Amino acid sequence: MSDEILFAEDVEEEIMECHGKWKVLIVDDEPEVHAVTKLALSDFVFQDKRLEFISAYSGKEAKQIFIDHKDIAVVLLDVVMETDDAGLQVANFVRNEAMNNFTRIILRTGQPGQAPERDVIINYDINDYKSKTELTAQKLFTVVIAALRSYRDITVIEENRIGLEKIISASADLFSIHSLEHFIEGIVQQLASLLGGSKDCAYLTSAVAGPKPIENPNASELFVFTGKGEYESREGERLENVLSGKQLLSCKTALANKSLVYEDEYLVAYCKSKSMRGSLLYMSGLPRKLTNVDKRLVEIFAQNVQIAFDNVLLNKDIEDTQREIIERIGQAMEDHFSEGKHILRLVKICELLARKIGLSEDDVKMLGLAVPMHDIGKFKIPEVILYKTDKLDASERKIIQNHAEFGYTLLKNSKRPLIKTAALIARDHHEYWNGQGYPRGKSGEDIHIFCRITALADTYDALRHKRNYKEAWSLEKVMETIHQQKGLQFDPTLVEVLQENIALVEKIVADNPDPE
Known part of the structure; x- marks a missing residue:
């Protein structure tokens, strides 16, 4: 028999890889309590996560930590610190001021008589109550495990609730x-x-x-x-x-x-x-x-x-097709009336104003789709009048004004919301805030907001660009004229919104110039 001593091969201990950490807040005015707690839980692992300890030595400090950290899983909270009820004030702050219902609160006290367990459990939303003398290392381990399981389940339920809420709101x-x-x-x-x-x-x-x-x-x-x-x-x-x-x-x-x-x-x-x-x-x-x-x-x-x-x-493809058809109609109108990129600028300015006054994205989209057809009734106006460079007489002005009713008549019988909206804009975008417009003499908020936006944007862009009967006006002259018509021709609120966002409007003008 050989005297040689044989040793079993060393087996490397498998190192557990941890994913993330559980935040545990220790609140106690005695430093040794912090040290002992950290030592007792130094090798603690739950669901492949270790503990991350945060220390607070007063109730005031603990409150600030809860403001700075929204994801504390467990707090080991002393009752008596700078005041006899400092810990209870922290518990009240967490639940009722910070509105944190997720953190598990474990009350630890060395003086149970000052905070009777029955009263504390009834009056404060805490999850466990322990006397420091009974909280051995094993019991502390058990308490923390139970608290973390509860925290984990509550946070998962909350994430499910948030996800479900988003799905319902979108459905x-x-x-x-x-x-x-x-x-x-x-x-x-x-x-x-x-x-x-x-x-x-x-x-x-x-x-x-x-x-x-x-x-x-x-x-x-x-x-x-x-x-x-x-x-x-x-x-x-x-x-x-x-x-x-x-x-x-x-x-x-x-x-x-x-x-x-x-x-x-x-x-x-x-x-x-x-x-x-x-x-x-x-x-x-x-x-x-x-x-x-x-x-x-x-x-x-x-x-x-x-x-x-x-x-x-598929729905988006249908919507894009619808938009393209309307844009092509608008482009045909621009080409026919020699108005350059007026329609393109008009759509962008209308959408900008609509967003700035707080209309919904659905309304902004509807306005942007409908507004290219605002002057579709001009196709029924004789070109000799439409392109006249001299001043129009009263009868000619009346004929021009008829384009509003012509456009409305052309579109009004559609059952599609978009076409019905376009019909409304075609008819009422020449109505005045003071009731002196045409064709029906509407006034104030009786004029649909889409029509009020179109009226202002249409006038602004027309004045800023050359037409067969006029040269382009300067920005200063245009805004002076519009302000003179504030409360008369135009909605006063919209005029203010236009002024506040004039830089953005002018960028639309600069980015979309008429061809030479």
Whole structure:
């Protein structure tokens, strides 16, 4: 038998990788309490997260920390500090002033008689009450574990609530591009919550859509449509500029194989599309490995969210077609009446004024689509009168004024809201605030806001540019004339809004000059 001593090979202990930290606030005026608490919980790990300790030595200091940190999971709170009820005041501040219902409050006191447990539990929204003498290291470990589980569940429920709220708020007008962005954002947040609170995620697509249009000459390229966390401000950027290395390779793999790719810290889900190459959902910062249930949830999401996206793109295509037809009609009018880029400038100025007075984006869109047809009735005016350079006589002015009713008659019988709006603008954009306009002598707010905006924008642009009967006026002369007509021809509020935003209006004029 050999005398040689054999040693078993050392097995390296597996190092647990932690994802993030739980913030624990220690509030106590005794420094040794902080030291002992940190020592007792030094090796604490819950759901692959360690603890991050924050110390406060007075109630006042604790309140400021709660203002600065919105994500404190647990507070170990002493009662008696600078005053006998300083801790209770902190608890009251957290719940009733900071409106923080998520942080778990564990009251620790060395003098239970000064803050009887029954009274404290009834009168304050705290989650646990312990005497310092009974709180051994093991009991402290147990208390913190229970508190963190509660905090985790409450925050997940809150994230689900926020996601569901966004989905519900978007469902009424799901098929408008503006609300689609919020709808997808809500879905992503909901899914992230169900997976345990994913930190960063992005929805990438080759579609040219959204409130920030993506210039995409190559339909095979993917762009960020909407994002959360790290990708929240990356809308419109190419995939290659947002991700790199292994993450970028995973995205390309998921897109090429039309599959889902799972890694420890992130996932990429392919979203099938009938109308384009497809889209990707990228999520990083996963708090844990995904279960089979999680993966199935992601698959269901990926299959269904793209259907909604495709439907909205179809709706957008219809809307763009409608806009193009109307713009072409407006362009034909410009060419026929030799008005250069008057229609283009008019649309932009009207939209600007509408936004500045607080109209909804739907109203701004409707006005912008309808206003190109404001002078469509001029097609029925004899050219000899329309292009006359000399002063018109009374009968000729009457004929010119008839274009308002002509345009209204041409459009009024449509059942489409857009055409009905255009008919209203065509008829009433020559009405005056004081009732001295035509064709019906309307006044004040009886004139639709669309018509009041069009009247001001139309006059402004016409005066600023050359016509067959006049030269272009200077900005000073135009604004002097408009101010003289404030409360007479024009809505006084709109005149003020025009003056306040004159630099933006003049930029529209400068960016869209008439051809030489």
